[in-house]
Amino acid sequence: MVWSASPSSSRNERSYWTHAQRHKCGFLLQALRQIAQRTVSTTSRRNFENKVSEKQKLFQEDNGVPVHLKGGASDALLYRLTMALTVGGTAYALYQLAVAAFPKKQN
Amino acid sequence: MTHQTHAFHMVNPSPWPLTGAFSALLLTSGLVMWFHYNSATLLSLGLLANTLTMYQWWRDVIREGTYQGHHTPIVQKGLRYGMILFIVSEVFFFAGFFWAFYHSSLVPTHDLGGCWPPTGITPLNPLEVPLLNTSVLLASGVSITWAHHSLMEGKRNNMNQALLITILLGVYFTILQASEYFETSFSISDGIYGSTFFMATGFHGLHVIIGSTFLIICLLRQLNFHFTSKHHFGFEAAAWYWHFVDVVWLFLYVSIYWWGS
Numbered sequence: 001m002v003w004s005a006s007p008s009s010s011r012n013e014r015s016y017w018t019h020a021q022r023h024k025c026g027f028l029l030q031a032l033r034q035i036a037q038r039t040v041s042t043t044s045r046r047n048f049e050n051k052v053s054e055k056q057k058l059f060q061e062d063n064g065v066p067v068h069l070k071g072g073a074s075d076a077l078l079y080r081l082t083m084a085l086t087v088g089g090t091a092y093a094l095y096q097l098a099v100a101a102f103p104k105k106q107n
Numbered sequence: 108m109t110h111q112t113h114a115f116h117m118v119n120p121s122p123w124p125l126t127g128a129f130s131a132l133l134l135t136s137g138l139v140m141w142f143h144y145n146s147a148t149l150l151s152l153g154l155l156a157n158t159l160t161m162y163q164w165w166r167d168v169i170r171e172g173t174y175q176g177h178h179t180p181i182v183q184k185g186l187r188y189g190m191i192l193f194i195v196s197e198v199f200f201f202a203g204f205f206w207a208f209y210h211s212s213l214v215p216t217h218d219l220g221g222c223w224p225p226t227g228i229t230p231l232n233p234l235e236v237p238l239l240n241t242s243v244l245l246a247s248g249v250s251i252t253w254a255h256h257s258l259m260e261g262k263r264n265n266m267n268q269a270l271l272i273t274i275l276l277g278v279y280f281t282i283l284q285a286s287e288y289f290e291t292s293f294s295i296s297d298g299i300y301g302s303t304f305f306m307a308t309g310f311h312g313l314h315v316i317i318g319s320t321f322l323i324i325c326l327l328r329q330l331n332f333h334f335t336s337k338h339h340f341g342f343e344a345a346a347w348y349w350h351f352v353d354v355v356w357l358f359l360y361v362s363i364y365w366w367g368s
Contacts, residue, residue, distance in 0.1 A: 048330050048331065048332075050331075050332040051331070051332075052173065052174070052331070052332050052333065055170075055173070055174045056173075056174045056175075056176075058174070059170050059174035059175050060174070060175055060176075066119035066120060066121070067118075067119045067121075067167050067170050067171055067175070068119070068121055068122065068123070068163060068167050070170070071170070078159065078163060079122065079163070081159065082122075082126050082156060082159040082160060082163065083122065083126065085152055085155055085156045085159070086125075086126045086129045086130060086133075086156050087129075088152070089129070089130075089133040089149065089152040089153065089156060090129050090132060090133065092148070092149060092152070093132060093133055093136040093137075093149055096136070096140060096144075096149065097136070100144075
């Protein structure tokens with residue numbers, strides 16, 4: 001169940017391509033085999049590869065950006081969304097408070 | 108470029124305490140609008156703003172610890188104190204509901220029939236699903252300990268499996284308890300029995316969901332190689348919280364389900 005990078009599977013891949021070339025299975029078939037092998041095996045490997053050192057490099061860059069924005073453009077987007085909801089919501093809450101505090105007189 | 112010459116953590120200015128505080132305003136005023144004016148807009152805004160705040164705040168803590176290295180031993184000590192104190196505050200929170208239960212059940216009033224369970228209340232059989240729930244949570248306590256030891260011993264596959272099992276047991280408990288809620292012949296409005304039963308078990312169920320969420324985050328972090336065999340406080344905090352949730356259930360089971368029937 002756990003995806004992990006295993007050296008043995010990459011060895012099998014290389015010998016598989018060589019097998020295809022050796023037996024002249026056709027360029028198209030070989031290309032298809034390569035794509036299938038590449039997407040299946042590396043997708044699962046890409047999902048759970050150790051990317052911590054890359055992240056450490058990104059977040060330790062001495063650029064003066066605070067940690068809540070240091071991840072990139074999506075950080076700024078999410079921050080703006082959160083702030084907009086908070087400020088807008090507060091304004092709406094105060095408006096509802098004003099409406100509730102001054103009920104319209106009914107005759 | 109000046110760098111710190113001490114081992115403490117001077118955090119960057121952050122907007123999340125502000126958005127968190129205002130989201131609390133939206134949540135509370137939202138509840139008022141929902142209860143009294145039949146409008147769920149404010150409440151929804153509050154829930155969304157609160158969730159976004161929690162996500163970004165804790166995302167930043169992970170960045171500061173795992174990616175920036177700010178969680179030195181002394182900082183980690185502070186985090187440990189913090190988690191322990193938070194759990195102690197939760198213990199007091201549940202103590203209130205247990206106080207209410209015992210106050211009403213030890214000296215049942217005349218209008219209940221002078222007995223507990225009150226006249227007309229058919230409690231759930233403690234030897235059926237509630238007992239299964241007890242075994243599910245106890246088993247999850249074992250599996251999370253297995254996960255911890257596997258983590259400390261560097262056994263990655265074992266850790267992943269044990270943590271997954273713990274989460275699945277937590278989800279199983281939630282599903283079982285939800286189905287039990289539909290099985291009861293009484294509701295929250297059925298006198299003091301209904302009130303104490305659903306307030307105590309209801310808040311417990313919420314804490315199981317919170318604990319399971321915390322564990323799921325830990326699983327995602329574990330799969331992404333955040334934890335080392337020596338440094339994994341996030342996981343330990345989740346494990347402490349999970350054991351607390353388990354202990355609360357044991358008290359609930361013995362007091363409300365078993366003695367209270």
